[in-house]
Structure formats: structure tokens, C-alpha cells
Amino acid sequence: MTFFRQILSRLGRATINSIWRLGEASVFMARVVSRSSIVLRRPRLLVAEIHFAGVLSLVIIIVSGLFVGLVLGLQGYETLKRYGSTGAVGTLVALSLVRELGPVVAALLFASRAGSAITAKIGIMKTTEQLSAMEMMAVDPHARVVAPMFWGGFISMPLLAAIFSAMGIIGGYLITVVVIGVDSGAFWSQMQSSVDFHHDILNGVIKSVVFGAAVSAIAVYEGYASVPTAEGVSRAVTRTVVTSALAVLALDFVLTAFMFTGAH
Amino acid sequence: MSKTTDLIQLSAVNFAYGQSKIFRNLDVGFAAGKVTAIMGGSGSGKTTILKLIGGQVRPQQGSVKCEASVVNQMKHHELFAYRKRVGMLFQFGALFTDLNVFDNVAFPLREQTSLPEVAIRDLVLMKLHAVGLRGASSLMPAQLSGGMARRVALARAIALDPSLMLYDEPFTGLDPISTAITGNLIRTLNDALGITSIFVTHDIKASFKVADEVVLLSRGAVTARGTPSDLLESKDPLVRQFVNGEVDGPVPFHVPSKPYQEDLEVGMGRTDL
Numbered sequence: 001m002t003f004f005r006q007i008l009s010r011l012g013r014a015t016i017n018s019i020w021r022l023g024e025a026s027v028f029m030a031r032v033v034s035r036s037s038i039v040l041r042r043p044r045l046l047v048a049e050i051h052f053a054g055v056l057s058l059v060i061i062i063v064s065g066l067f068v069g070l071v072l073g074l075q076g077y078e079t080l081k082r083y084g085s086t087g088a089v090g091t092l093v094a095l096s097l098v099r100e101l102g103p104v105v106a107a108l109l110f111a112s113r114a115g116s117a118i119t120a121k122i123g124i125m126k127t128t129e130q131l132s133a134m135e136m137m138a139v140d141p142h143a144r145v146v147a148p149m150f151w152g153g154f155i156s157m158p159l160l161a162a163i164f165s166a167m168g169i170i171g172g173y174l175i176t177v178v179v180i181g182v183d184s185g186a187f188w189s190q191m192q193s194s195v196d197f198h199h200d201i202l203n204g205v206i207k208s209v210v211f212g213a214a215v216s217a218i219a220v221y222e223g224y225a226s227v228p229t230a231e232g233v234s235r236a237v238t239r240t241v242v243t244s245a246l247a248v249l250a251l252d253f254v255l256t257a258f259m260f261t262g263a264h
Numbered sequence: 265m266s267k268t269t270d271l272i273q274l275s276a277v278n279f280a281y282g283q284s285k286i287f288r289n290l291d292v293g294f295a296a297g298k299v300t301a302i303m304g305g306s307g308s309g310k311t312t313i314l315k316l317i318g319g320q321v322r323p324q325q326g327s328v329k330c331e332a333s334v335v336n337q338m339k340h341h342e343l344f345a346y347r348k349r350v351g352m353l354f355q356f357g358a359l360f361t362d363l364n365v366f367d368n369v370a371f372p373l374r375e376q377t378s379l380p381e382v383a384i385r386d387l388v389l390m391k392l393h394a395v396g397l398r399g400a401s402s403l404m405p406a407q408l409s410g411g412m413a414r415r416v417a418l419a420r421a422i423a424l425d426p427s428l429m430l431y432d433e434p435f436t437g438l439d440p441i442s443t444a445i446t447g448n449l450i451r452t453l454n455d456a457l458g459i460t461s462i463f464v465t466h467d468i469k470a471s472f473k474v475a476d477e478v479v480l481l482s483r484g485a486v487t488a489r490g491t492p493s494d495l496l497e498s499k500d501p502l503v504r505q506f507v508n509g510e511v512d513g514p515v516p517f518h519v520p521s522k523p524y525q526e527d528l529e530v531g532m533g534r535t536d537l
Contacts, residue, residue: 128358129356133352136320136351137347137375138348138372138376144375
């Protein structure tokens with residue numbers, strides 16, 4: 001009995017803690033969004049954060065996108081060859097990328113590269129009392145530091161997802177058309193005729209916007225709420241990557257269910 | 265010291281971090297225009313007093329007043345308006361690591377004023393000159409020694425010409441020359457700018473040289489206060505232990521525990537403890 005009571009008690013405590021953290025994160029994000037006018041008044045702060053979260057993530061996004069496209073092209077070609085429809089490989093690569101892999105893989109890479117960097121930066125600023133110093137100078141860190149970082153990530157993520165998808169399509173083209181010898185006209189024309197702007201591309205963009213908001217919010221919150229020690233910041237960075245990955249995958253399922261189920 | 269001349273007054277302050285009680289009914293004032301040192305053992309609540317004055321934490325009970333304003337009842341915008349008149353030097357400087365020395369000192373001016381960049385440049389150079397680091401304006405914080413970083417942080421703290429300066433452990437980790445320079449700066453800035461200064465420290469020699477008055481904290485209460493010479497001549501055993509750095513006394517060397525012999529018996533075959 002005592003054993004079950006202990007398990008129940010731990011479960012209850014964990015649930016209460018999770019709800020409490022969710023509430024705290026919501027209040028924090030409401031505060032950040034309400035103090036976001038600074039990014040319009042001082043766009044330089046936003047540009048710096050787009051550089052930090054977006055431009056510095058370009059290498060990993062471009063290289064990963066290219067490799068994912070190469071693999072998709074190879075796998076797609078090998079499968080479609082059995083049915084004699086290798087010309088549809090362009091469609092397969094493009095639909096896989098713009099609907100799913102582009103937004104999801106780019107978001108996972110974004111969380112690992114930019115999300116962790118955002119959390120670490122805010123966490124270290126907290127540990128070294130830079131945020132407290134800012135507060136004592138009557139400068140609100142929610143507005144001056146957190147808001148530009150959040151919006152920088154929010155804006156960068158859909159752009160990175162688009163670049164990821166574009167690089168994937170280039171990778172698919174290189175492996176199937178240039179290397180294997182699939183007809184270039186069939187590759188592009190079938191892709192053009194089967195990828196719908198609203199149904200496929202726009203839904204992919206909506207996904208990447210939602211993922212961008214989720215990952216950026218998790219990253220800034222974890223940094224701000226981190227325990228101001230080396231171990232605390234390290235734990236916060238880990239939480240950012242893990243929570244972001246789970247949030248992206250869960251959100252992807254929900255969004256996919258709404259967007260694509262029963263559409264055809 | 266008459267209470268009417270106090271710039272800062274903490275009255276009946278109760279404060280705890282979670283379950284850990286720091287102050288019970290703390291009453292202490294800080295005289296306007298003076299340099300006051302807050303001293304005491306680790307964990308006696310010295311830095312917490314600075315945080316209470318700066319409005320970074322609020323007491324569970326009691327009040328923290330600056331002149332007629334109650335700091336712990338201020339709204340967000342009132343607190344920020346109040347902080348424009350308060351400068352704070354953090355223990356390790358808390359310089360912004362992505363900005364160079366010049367931009368660190370310019371930061372509060374750029375954030376809080378609409379001065380043209382030419383005027384900001386002159387003001388920054390004046391502040392840096394006051395701390396002897398005008399020639400280091402282009403260096404990054406990582407290129408500075410501990411003492412230099414503290415001086416840059418001091419230049420930044422006085423950038424908005426505060427009427428109250430708070431210093432958290434300004435001498436920690438500094439060599440004797442840097443300690444003397446920092447102490448001299450605290451005194452000189454206080455007198456030249458006509459401000460009030462409060463600093464927290466363990467360094468008896470440096471603080472007694474600089475301070476007009478010393479407040480000694482122990483177990484969350486003020487146990488002694490007076491001029492440095494008052495404290496040096498004090499017969500109070502706690503003051504004597506602190507001032508002379510004695511290992512044992514009213515503040516015991518050993519953390520309370522069960523008798524030594526009883527504890528050692530565990531290793532001699534007794535496993536029932």
C-alpha cells in the first residue's frame with residue numbers, strides 16, 4: 001500500500017509541477033509578447049537575433065536538406081522503379097519535403113542549433129548577473145533581451161524550413177536526374193502538376209510557423225527559468241532540445257490531422 | 265545618526281528564501297551622503313539587504329523606504345523610475361560580454377536617454393576617465409582583469425548619475441592595488457557626486473578605510489553599528505571575533521552536531537547510529 005501511495009504521490013507532484021511550469025511559462029510568454037513593441041521601434045535588435053538564430057543555422061540546414069533530398073531521391077527512385085513510374089520521383093521528393101520533412105526536420109535541427117544557443121545565452125546572462133544588472137539599470141530584460149530573441153527565432157524558422165525543402169529538392173534532382181538519369185522534364189513537370197500551393201506548400205509554411213513559435217518560446221523560457229549555475233544552464237539546454245523535439249512531433253501530428261485528413 | 269537624515273530605511277523587515285529565514289523584524293537605516301559598509305558572516309543577509317533596497321526582492325513583511333517612497337510597494341514602472349536613480353555594482357561586474365568597454369558604459373545612456381551619439385561618447389569617456397580606464401574603451405570584457413572589469417562596471421553604474429550607489433562585494437578577488445583603487449573610487453565618487461553609498465563586504469581593512477559607518481549583521485539582525493573606530497574599540501565579543509578574524513567565539517567553528525566521540529563510535533563497530 002505504501003509503495004502505491006508513494007507512486008501516486010510522485011505522480012501527483014510531477015503533474016502539479018508540470019501544470020505550474022506551464023502556467024509560469026504562459027505568464028512569461030504573455031509578458032514577452034506584451035513587451036515586443038521594441039522589435040518595431042529598434043529593428044536592429046531583431047536583425048541581430050535573426051542573424052544569431054537564422055543565419056548561423058544556415059550551414060546545418062543547407063547540408064542536412066541536401067542529404068535528406070539525396071536519400072529521398074534514391075529511396076524514391078528504387079521504389080518507383082518497381083512500378084515503372086520513376087518520373088514521379090520529383091513529386092515524391094517535393095511532397096515529402098514541403099508537407100512533412102521540411103518543417104519537421106528543420107524544426108528539430110533549429111531546436112538543436114538555435115534553440116540550445118538561445119537558452120544557453122539567456123541562461124549564462126542570468127548566471128553572470130547580466131539580466132539583474134539590466135534590471136537595476138531600469139531596462140526590462142523581457143523587452144530588451146527576450147523579445148528580440150523570440151521574434152528572431154519565430155521569423156527565422158519558416159525561412160530555414162523553406163531553404164531546407166529547396167535544398168532537399170535540389171538534392172533529389174541531383175541524385176535522380178544528374179546521377180541516375182531520370183528525365184529532367186518529367187521530374188519538374190510532374191512535381192509542378194501535383195504539388196498544390198494551398199494544400200501542400202501553405203500548410204507546410206503554417207506548420208513551420210507553429211514550430212518556430214513553439215521552439216522559440218521553449219528556448220527563451222528555459223533560458224530565463226534556468227537555475228543560475230553551470231549545471232542549471234546545462235540542464236536547461238537539454239530540456240530545450242528534448243521538449244522542443246517532443247513538442248514539434250506532437251504538434252506535427254495534430255496539425256497533420258487537421259490539414260490533411262479527409263482532404264481527398 | 266538621526267533617523268531623519270536616513271535616505272534608506274528598512275523597518276520591521278521579515279524576509280525568507282523559501283523556508284530559510286534571513287531577517288526577522290530587521291530595522292536599519294542608511295544615512296544620506298555617507299558611505300556605509302554592511303559587514304557580517306556568509307549567509308548573514310548582506311547582499312539581500314542590497315536586493316531589498318534595489319527592489320529585486322520584496323520582504324514578506326515590513327517596508328523598505330527610499331525617502332518617502334516605499335520600494336516594496338512600487339509598481340513595475342515606478343520601480344524602474346526609482347532604479348534610474350540607483351546605481352549598482354555587482355560582485356563580478358556583470359558586464360555584457362558581447363559589448364566592448366565603451367558600449368557597456370554607453371548601454372544605460374542609450375537605453376534611458378535620447379542623447380545624440382556625440383554627447384554619449386563624451387559622457388562615456390568622462391565616466392571611463394573617472395575610473396582610469398579611458399584607454400581601455402575598445403577592449404572586450406574577456407580582455408580585462410578582475411579589477412579592471414569592476415572599474416568598468418563602476419563607470420557603467422554611475423553613467424546615469426545616480427543619487428544612491430550600491431556595491432555588492434566590491435573588493436572580492438582583487439589584488440591589494442586594485443582593492444585600494446576600488447576603495448578610493450567609492451570614497452571619491454561619493455564625495456565628488458554628493459551621493460549615498462552602501463557597500464557589502466568581508467574586507468575589514470579596505471572597508472574601515474573607506475566607510476563613514478559600519479553595520480555588522482549576524483543571524484539576520486544588526487548586532488553592532490558605528491564608525492570604524494567605534495567597532496575597533498568595541499568590547500562586544502561578536503564584534504571582536506569578527507574584527508580580529510578569530511576562529512572561535514560567539515560564532516562557533518563547528519556546525520552544531522552530536523558529540524564527537526558518539527559520532528566516531530559508528531566506525532568502531534556500532535551501527536545503530
